[in-house]
Amino acid sequence: MPPTQAPTSKAKTRSEINYGLLPELVGYQLRMAQIALFRDFAQGPGELDVTPGLFGVLVIIEANPDLKQSDLARATHLDRSTVVTVIDNLERRGLVDRRAALHDRRSNALRLTTEGTALLRKLKRQVTQHEKRLLGNFSEAERQSLFKLLQKVFPEHR
Structure with a gap:
């Protein structure tokens, strides 16, 4: 029997891996950008225990006081049960108030609390810096072009 060769422990670097x-694929490029x-x-x-998705929810609620949970679900493309969990979390943290909707007592209307408004103000400043870091290598024309191209992939988000 021929002798077996000992396995090498040298790991391939990222540049050596064939992808x-x-x-x-656009999906792969979008995923790498998302990471x-x-x-x-x-x-x-994120240091304030807020994800990009949660930030988006807070922005939508602020921009649409007394928004119904079902409308928030449609706006965020989340199912209703997920939105309930998100709102429960935000309510527990004292960031959102949930009350009966004015014209439909079966629905809940959402509004930021004073604490939620203060946190969102801080988050907006941080997100602005975050965007500047991510797009720092882009000219304004390139940034606008990127957004326009991405909107072609998901035209229903315009």
């Missing part, structure tokens, strides 16, 4: 067709975004977000606004 096949992945770099040619970079989330990592940077975690070092700023």
Whole structure:
């Protein structure tokens, strides 16, 4: 029997790994961009125990006082049960008030609390810095072009 060769423990570096067709796929490129975004977000606004999704929920509620939970679910593309969990969390943290909707007592209307408004003000400053870091290598024209191109992928978000 021929002697077996001992396995090498040398790990391949990122540049040595063949990713096949992945770099040619829009989904892969969007996912890599999302990973970079989330990592940077975690070092700023994320330190306040807020994810990009939660930040988006707070912004939508602030911009639409007394928004119904069902409308928030549609706006965020989340199912209703997920929105209930998110709002429960925000309510527990004292950031959102949930009350019966004015014209539909079966629905809940959402509004930021004073604490929620103060936190969102701070988060907006941090998110502005986060965006500047992420897009620092882009000219204004490139930034606008990027947004326009991404909106072509998801036209219902315009």
